[in-house]
Amino acid sequence: MADNDNKVVDLPDRQIVREEASLWVARLDSRENNPDVLNELQNWLNKSPTHREEFRRLSALWGEMDILDDLNYLDDSHNIAEQTTRYSNSRWLKRIGGIAALLLIAIASYLSTGPNKGLEQHATFHTNFGEVQTIALSDGSTLTLNTDTTVEVAMSGSERRLNLLKGEAHFAVAKDASRPFSVYAGHGLVRAVGTAFSVYLKKRDVEVIVSEGRVELMANPPPVSGGDSAQADASNPTLLKVIAAGDQAVMADDGLKRLEPISEIAINRKLSWRSGMLAFAGDPLSDVLEQVSRYTDVRVEITDAKIAALPVGGYFKVGELDGLLEALETTFGIRAEWVDEKHVRITQSS
CATH class of the missing domain: 2.60.120.1440 (Jelly Rolls)
Known part of the structure; x- marks a missing residue:
């Protein structure tokens, strides 16, 4: 105890760490993996065990196996930047399709504009x-x-x-x-x-x-x-x-x-859809379901005003309505009833 008498340790705010971790997962999945970025990630992970814990947890929730494979390279004993080549090679074949698509866009643009490209x-x-x-x-x-x-x-x-x-x-x-x-x-x-x-x-x-x-x-x-x-x-x-x-x-x-x-x-959270995620931090359940519903043709109905006002925080892949409903049932004890294949009713669990 004596050794720690003169030390002040700031415990990280888990909610803020969780938001930052989700953005790091999105950056990795968007192929932003140059040495500078990965060194920045290394420094962020080293801030506390909470940072590493939230990063791995959200990576698993992301649901993409290539992300989980990439996490195997995040070893404390090595600098992440030194692993860039291996990390990049693990995705090279997947990126060829994207590169080809960009080339097609560039060619189409040139052909359509001619000398006025x-x-x-x-x-x-x-x-x-x-x-x-x-x-x-x-x-x-x-x-x-x-x-x-x-x-x-x-x-x-x-x-x-x-x-x-x-x-x-x-x-x-x-x-x-x-x-x-x-x-x-x-x-x-x-x-x-x-x-x-x-x-x-x-x-x-x-x-x-x-x-x-x-x-x-x-x-x-x-x-x-x-x-x-x-x-x-x-x-x-x-x-x-x-x-x-x-x-x-x-x-x-x-x-x-x-x-x-x-x-x-908050900007990064609101624009997380660009990386295939939806992020919320204490938003009313009615707003969360409104945003999630934009990615599906399923109508979600809330029958209770108290349920509609419940604050919700979390990160969800766009279009994964089932995962959100399951999380709501587990966390808030509410019931999601499928009226038909295009209609879900949210009620208080009895």
């Missing part, structure tokens, strides 16, 4: 229920579509216009000051030059989260559908607010509805 692009992209898709745009930007999302893209030599018709998308924008990057959604317009942000068209509201740089929030009718989707209403957009990284805003038909700061951890 990077300037002209007209296309519509769509994802089905439970599908998440990342698309390389002709200007070097990256578009990631969440489940059941449709985006029209219209780029020319003078402007870059996108119309989010439904759903949610994340935009990593290539810098080009001569061609502002404009995303129309509902009666809102989000404009940037080079930054990263997400836009979620939720009924009539437009939710915007900025993870890098700054964007302009503007009020303007959406582009006219049909024909040239790049043609917006003739009225001039009205600037509502300039927001920066760490801001979350909601625009309604009549203007800016809400603006509030959001932490980096």
Whole structure:
């Protein structure tokens, strides 16, 4: 005891460690495994036994056997960066398909634009229920579509216009000051030059989260559908607010509805769908089920207001409704009854 009298040990907050561990698992599964990243992971794991415990536990919950295989290389006696080659080789065959797909995208982009490569692009992209898709745009930007999302893209030599018709998308924008990057959604317009942000068209509201740089929030009718989707209403957009990284805003038909700061951890949690996960931290069960239901055509009904308000925290793979229902039954003692194959009713367990 005497040796420890002058030492203060900070016990880690398990909830924060759990959130950070889930993001590390997602980063590994997204193939982000260069030496610098893996050294960063090594330092994070060495912070406490809790860090290692949560990392291994969430890796197992992830349900991907290649992740579990990769974890076998995480040995305290070796530096993770020294294992990069072995780690990478274990996935090389799996990555060939992805590389080939990117090559096809690049070839298709070149053939469609000819000598104006990077300037002209007209296309519509769509994802089905439970599908998440990342698309390389002709200007070097990256578009990631969440489940059941449709985006029209219209780029020319003078402007870059996108119309989010439904759903949610994340935009990593290539810098080009001569061609502002404009995303129309509902009666809102989000404009940037080079930054990263997400836009979620939720009924009539437009939710915007900025993870890098700054964007302009503007009020303007959406582009006219049909024909040239790049043609917006003739009225001039009205600037509502300039927001920066760490801001979350909601625009309604009549203007800016809400603006509030959001932490980096919360941003990563809200955008975890890009890595195939859904993350929650004390969200009401009704909100959790609403988000999970976006990835399936099954309707989930809650019959009790008290059940709907239950705070839920955890990490779930997109589309795995059965796993979520099982976890709810085990943790909260509630009952999930399948009325039919497209309808689940949540009730208090007797």
